Amino acid sequence: MKKIFDEVRSLDKKAIENYFLSEDILMEHASIGIQKYITKKFKKNEKILIVSGTGNNGADGIALARLLHKKFDVSLYLTNEPKTEIGKLQLKRAKSINVNFVKDIFQADIIVDCIFGTGLNKELDKNSIDLIEKLNNFKSFKIACDIPSGLDILGRVTTIAFKANITITMGALKTALFSDVAKDYVGKIKVAKLGIEDEFFQSTLTNKYLLEKSDLVLPYRNIENSHKGTYGHLNVISGEKVGASIIASMAAFSFGTGLVTIISENQESIPHLIMQDKVISKNCTAIAIGMGLGKIDDSKLENILKLKLPKVLDADIFYNKLILEYLNEYVVLTPHPKEFISLLKLANITDISIEELQNNRFKYVKEFCNKYPDVVLLLKGSNVIIAQDDNIYINSFGNSSLSKGGSGDVLSGLIASLLAQGYKRVEGCISASLAHTLSALNYSKNNYSLTPDNLIEGIKNL
Numbered sequence: 001m002k003k004i005f006d007e008v009r010s011l012d013k014k015a016i017e018n019y020f021l022s023e024d025i026l027m028e029h030a031s032i033g034i035q036k037y038i039t040k041k042f043k044k045n046e047k048i049l050i051v052s053g054t055g056n057n058g059a060d061g062i063a064l065a066r067l068l069h070k071k072f073d074v075s076l077y078l079t080n081e082p083k084t085e086i087g088k089l090q091l092k093r094a095k096s097i098n099v100n101f102v103k104d105i106f107q108a109d110i111i112v113d114c115i116f117g118t119g120l121n122k123e124l125d126k127n128s129i130d131l132i133e134k135l136n137n138f139k140s141f142k143i144a145c146d147i148p149s150g151l152d153i154l155g156r157v158t159t160i161a162f163k164a165n166i167t168i169t170m171g172a173l174k175t176a177l178f179s180d181v182a183k184d185y186v187g188k189i190k191v192a193k194l195g196i197e198d199e200f201f202q203s204t205l206t207n208k209y210l211l212e213k214s215d216l217v218l219p220y221r222n223i224e225n226s227h228k229g230t231y232g233h234l235n236v237i238s239g240e241k242v243g244a245s246i247i248a249s250m251a252a253f254s255f256g257t258g259l260v261t262i263i264s265e266n267q268e269s270i271p272h273l274i275m276q277d278k279v280i281s282k283n284c285t286a287i288a289i290g291m292g293l294g295k296i297d298d299s300k301l302e303n304i305l306k307l308k309l310p311k312v313l314d315a316d317i318f319y320n321k322l323i324l325e326y327l328n329e330y331v332v333l334t335p336h337p338k339e340f341i342s343l344l345k346l347a348n349i350t351d352i353s354i355e356e357l358q359n360n361r362f363k364y365v366k367e368f369c370n371k372y373p374d375v376v377l378l379l380k381g382s383n384v385i386i387a388q389d390d391n392i393y394i395n396s397f398g399n400s401s402l403s404k405g406g407s408g409d410v411l412s413g414l415i416a417s418l419l420a421q422g423y424k425r426v427e428g429c430i431s432a433s434l435a436h437t438l439s440a441l442n443y444s445k446n447n448y449s450l451t452p453d454n455l456i457e458g459i460k461n462l
C-alpha cells in the first residue's frame with residue numbers, strides 16, 4: 001500500500017529545510033516529472049497546449065513549456081501574469097528561449113492543465129469556469145498538473161473541474177484525489193518525484209493508505225491434511241428477500257469457506273451447494289446478516305448480535321437502532337452512502353444528506369470511527385473506504401460496472417467468507433474488497449453487463 005497525505009505543503013517545506021533544497025529545485029523536478037511522461041508517451045512534434053494560472057501550479061506549467069520547447073510543438077497560454085516570485089522567474093526563463101505564447105486556447109493533441117493546484121481557495125469565477133469548460137470539450141489527451149483544476153483540497157467540485165486522462169501529482173498522493181467525486185476527474189494517477197528520497201515520505205506519519213493489487217491476500221490453502229471444517233462455516237441469515245443471501249452465500253463458498261449455511265425460518269429454494277437450517281450452526285465461525293433481511297424480531301436479532309463471532313452487518317440492519325449496542329470488536333459494517341447516513345443519524349452523530357456525505361466522506365468516516373473505534377467500517381462508493389479507529393485504507397480499483405443490484409451482496413459474502421476462514425477484520429475487508437473490484441476490472445466485455453454471477457466467476461480466476 002502507498003501512503004496518502006491530506007496536504008503536502010508542510011511536507012514540501014520540511015523537505016526543503018531538511019535537505020537544503022529550494023522551491024525552485026522542487027518545481028524543476030515537478031515539471032521534469034510531467035516532461036518525462038510526455039516524452040515517453042507521445043511522438044515528437046505533437047501539439048501541446050499548456051494552460052497556466054497565476055500561482056505556482058501555473059509556474060510548473062511555464063517550466064514545463066521550457067523543458068518541452070523544440071522537442072514538441074508547444075504553446076503556452078497564461079490566464080494572467082504570474083503572481084508568485086517563482087512564477088515570474090519561470091516566465092523570464094521561458095521568454096529567454098522564445099517559448100511560444102498564445103492568446104487563445106485551441107484543441108491541441110495534448111492539453112496540460114496548470115490553472116489551479118492545491119492553492120484553489122475560492123469558488124471559480126466566470127472566466128475560469130468558461131476556460132475549463134472549453135478545455136473539457138476539446139478531444140485532446142488531457143493531463144492535470146498536481147490536481148485537476150476546480151477540485152479543491154477536500155476533493156470537492158463546486159461548479160466544474162478539468163477532466164483529466166491522467167493526473168501527475170507532485171511529491172506524494174493527496175487525499176483529495178480519492179474522494180468519490182474526484183473519480184470522474186483525475187483519470188489515472190501518477191506521482192512525480194520532487195528530488196526528495198522516497199524514504200522521506202515513507203517515514204512521514206499518516207493514517208491514510210492507498211491499496212495496491214499486491215495487498216490482495218487470497219485464501220490459498222497451505223495444508224493438505226485438512227477437511228471442510230478447516231476452512232470455516234459461514235452462516236448467512238436470510239430474511240424477506242432470500243436472493244441477497246444466496247448471492248452472498250455463493251460468493252463466500254467460491255472464496256474458500258468450507259461450509260455455508262443459509263439460516264431461515266422458511267424452507268427456501270436455494271442452490272444445492274449451500275446448506276439450509278433454522279438455527280445457527282454449532283460450528284459456525286462467522287455470520288453475515290442484513291442483506292435482504294427486511295423486518296426481523298428484535299429479540300431474534302439480538303440473539304444473533306450478541307454471539308461472540310465475527311459478523312458482517314449489511315443493508316437493512318443500518319436502519320435498526322439495536323445495532324448501536326453491538327458495535328464492538330466482532331463487527332464489520334458494510335453500508336453504502338444512504339445506509340451510512342442512517343447509521344450516523346441513529347448514532348446521534350449527525351443528520352446529513354447523501355450529497356453532504358459524499359462531499360466529505362473521510363470526515364464522517366472519521367467521526368464515526370472516533371465514536372466506535374472497535375468497529376471495522378467499509379463505506380461503499382466509487383473509492384471504497386475501509387476504516388478502523390484512526391486508520392483509513394482506500395480501494396480505488398472499483399468501476400461503474402459494479403453499480404448494480406447484488407454487487408454489495410457479493411462483497412459482504414466475500415468479507416464474511418474470509419472472516420469465517422480466520423482472517424482478521426481489517427485484513428479480510430482489504431482482501432475481499434480488492435478481490436471484488438479486481439474481478440470487475442478483469443471483466444472485459446463492456447461496462448454495463450456485469451452481473452453478481454460474473455463477479456463471482458471472476459473471483460475464481462484471480
Ligand SMILES: NC(=O)C1=CN([C@@H]2O[C@H](COP(=O)(O)OP(=O)(O)OC[C@H]3O[C@@H](n4cnc5c(N)ncnc54)[C@H](OP(=O)(O)O)[C@@H]3O)[C@@H](O)[C@H]2O)[C@@H](O)CC1
Nearest residue numbers: 012026027055056057116117118119120121122123124146
Ligand atoms: N509547495 C511547493 O514547494 C511546490 C509546489 N508546487 C506547485 O505549486 C502548486 C501550489 O501553488 P500555489 O500555492 O501558488 O497555488 P495555485 O494552486 O497555483 O493557485 C493559486 C493561484 O490561483 C488563484 N486562485 C485560487 N483560487 C482561485 C479561484 N477560485 N478563482 C481564481 N483564482 C484563484 C490564487 O489567486 P489569489 O488567491 O492570489 O487571488 C493564486 O494566484 C501546487 O499545486 C504544485 O503544482 C510544485 O511546483 C512543487 C513544489
Ligand SMILES: [K+]
Nearest residue numbers: 113116147149
Ligand atoms: K491543475
